[in-house]
Amino acid sequence: MAVAIAEKRVGKLGERVYSGRVPQLLERGFIAFKSSTYMIVISGFLEPVLYLLSFGYGIGKLLPTITVGSETIKYAAFIAPALLATSAMNGAIYDSTMNVFFKLNHDRIYHGMLATSMGPLDVALGEIGWALLRGFSYACAFMAVIAPLGLVESVWGLLAIPAAVLIAFGFASCGMAVTSYMKSFQQLEIVNMFLLPMFLFSGSFYPISVFPQWLQFTVNLMPLTHAINLVRGLCLGHINMALLGHALYFVVMIVFGLIFTTKRLNALFMK
Amino acid sequence: MSNPLISARGLTKKFGDFTAVNGIDFDVYKGESFGFLGPNGAGKSTAMRIIGATSQRTSGTISILGKDPELHGPQIRAHLGVVPQQDNLDMQLSVAENLYIYGRYFGLSRKFVKGKVDELLAFAQLEEKRDAKVENLSGGMKRRLTIARALVSEPEILMLDEPTTGLDPQARHILWDRLFRLKEQGVTLLITTHFMDEAEQLCDRLIVMDKGSIMAEGSPASLIKNYATKEVLEIRFGSDRNQEMGAKLRTMCERIEELPDRVLMYTEDGEALLEKIYAADFHPKTSLVRRSSLEDVFLRLTGRTLIE
The missing domain is CATH 3.40.50.300 (P-loop containing nucleotide triphosphate hydrolases)
Structure with a gap:
């Protein structure tokens, strides 16, 4: 029976690397989630909520409003979209680095998967798909917290949810490509060394216009800056062409990351 | 086929x-x-x-x-x-x-x-x-x-x-x-x-x-059948003497392998060979007659044991 199923794909595009098994990989994600990984997921949801409480409430007391362009908004409404974008990034990065690293090198789960009639692109898309599902549920949950608090200024803010998925997709596909090069657990720290400053300097807590020109330029190259600008633009209802540019940044990340990941998985497993 | x-x-x-x-x-x-x-x-x-x-x-x-x-x-x-x-x-x-x-x-x-x-x-x-x-x-x-x-x-x-x-x-x-x-x-x-x-x-x-x-x-x-005899006689003289004794026993069997810990003698009849060895006044510390195995085939083919 397994043979008949595999033969159905003969002659189709990418038949050597892809067998259409993404749903099965997501099914694995759900089974593992039920039994063991739910704690990590809960903490991933709590993180932005805690940031919002601590900074939104604390700093919000000192600085009730902030001026963006010509508009004055509540400080909490300024940081909430940034936290949404950041949590999409963090969830995607956790899934595609730490999780993938363990499955790849420690438990060798992918070795088992690739001994079946699946291909490396199935594994890449399945893992990234799982990261996206998580990004999507984080975004929905966080939205359910901030919208009733009146921190979403525009109805365009609903689009922040698909935007968060797009952001998660970009980070997950690049994260997995990077992880495939990692040889040791310690090397994963490199990812954190990159993420933390990006989070602190990408305009989460204040507009980057306070920085000198050269730093603004650097920060504008970072993916999280584009993620925050995209989500914030939607939540505040500042709809313009720049948003398309930010989204395009992530489309490029996705394509680049997927090509790389599949290549690397092929190189790792088809040695 | x-x-x-x-x-x-x-x-x-x-x-x-x-x-x-x-x-x-x-x-x-x-x-x-x-x-x-x-x-x-x-x-x-x-x-x-x-x-x-x-x-x-x-x-x-x-x-x-x-x-x-x-x-x-x-x-x-x-x-x-x-x-x-x-x-x-x-x-x-x-x-x-x-x-x-x-x-x-x-x-x-x-x-x-x-x-x-x-x-x-x-x-x-x-x-x-x-x-x-x-x-x-x-x-x-x-x-x-x-x-x-x-x-x-x-x-x-x-x-x-x-x-x-x-x-x-x-x-x-x-x-x-x-x-x-x-x-x-x-x-x-x-x-x-x-x-x-x-x-x-x-x-x-x-x-x-x-x-x-x-x-x-x-x-x-x-x-x-092709690469070993029917039986093997394994004898030990102590690790420092196996090599020396192996050289003396060489003519008594079809083939001999001197390993660091023992001497393997390939023959069709292990018990008879052991009697001949005693009769010739050699006194191994231990002796064992067994059927030949794939281990012996490997030793014959490569000069090495399977598990090193």
Whole structure:
């Protein structure tokens, strides 16, 4: 029976690397989630909520409003979209680095998967798909917290949810490509060394216009800056062409990351 | 004989300058149990990975069920059940979930796989461990689960890479028993091992490999017949004297091997030889007469023992 199923794909595009098994990989994600990984997921949801409480409430007391362009908004409404974008990034990065690293090198789960009639692109898309599902549920949950608090200024803010998925997709596909090069657990720290400053300097807590020109330029190259600008633009209802540019940044990340990941998985497993 | 299931000609695999598999030829036929016997590093696992369509050959040809693994990886893997040397069970899942999801990876329906899980738990004698986490299983149980997992897609060919390495004798015997049952059901088995007793027990036919090349091929019995005598007399004079005594005893038997810890004397009648040795006034500290094994074949072919 397994043979008949595999033969159905003969002659189709990418038949050597892809067998259409993404749903099965997501099914694995759900089974593992039920039994063991739910704690990590809960903490991933709590993180932005805690940031919002601590900074939104604390700093919000000192600085009730902030001026963006010509508009004055509540400080909490300024940081909430940034936290949404950041949590999409963090969830995607956790899934595609730490999780993938363990499955790849420690438990060798992918070795088992690739001994079946699946291909490396199935594994890449399945893992990234799982990261996206998580990004999507984080975004929905966080939205359910901030919208009733009146921190979403525009109805365009609903689009922040698909935007968060797009952001998660970009980070997950690049994260997995990077992880495939990692040889040791310690090397994963490199990812954190990159993420933390990006989070602190990408305009989460204040507009980057306070920085000198050269730093603004650097920060504008970072993916999280584009993620925050995209989500914030939607939540505040500042709809313009720049948003398309930010989204395009992530489309490029996705394509680049997927090509790389599949290549690397092929190189790792088809040695 | 009918067409072989697997056929390799001049199969070669290089990693940089290192040649892991050096131009080997072999055929595996339906329903037989075919072995790769050799020490660690002989190229057995590499050959297995090429057959399993998870490694690309450097040169030569190989066809599995008439297909080239380089062009039809997923289709070929759909025919195979793979038991890797290193267990790669899904540690986040339970025993039953491991079997279930593995069947799903082949694209099999939920209903089919669920029925299969019960059957395989019984086969692997793991019914009581159904909901246990994999990490809490013993080594033997993990191995049985890995074999059960490889059977979930009802493969025509089951590939086992060092199936009993690291297991205690009892666990090994349970596992061999399970493999015998599969053989009786007509599953083609491909086994790599560096244990000569395992090869003798399980394989109908085998190739003896060393340093990437095939040294000999045949059934265990025919290999022993061709490359060793009927019996072996193992004697020990103490580690500092084995070499010296070996030289003196050389003319008394067909062939002699002086190992650091013992002297092996190849003969048709071990007891008679031992009497001759005593009669000639030699006094070994210990002596043992045994039937020749594949270990002796390997020693003859390479001058080295299988487990070093």
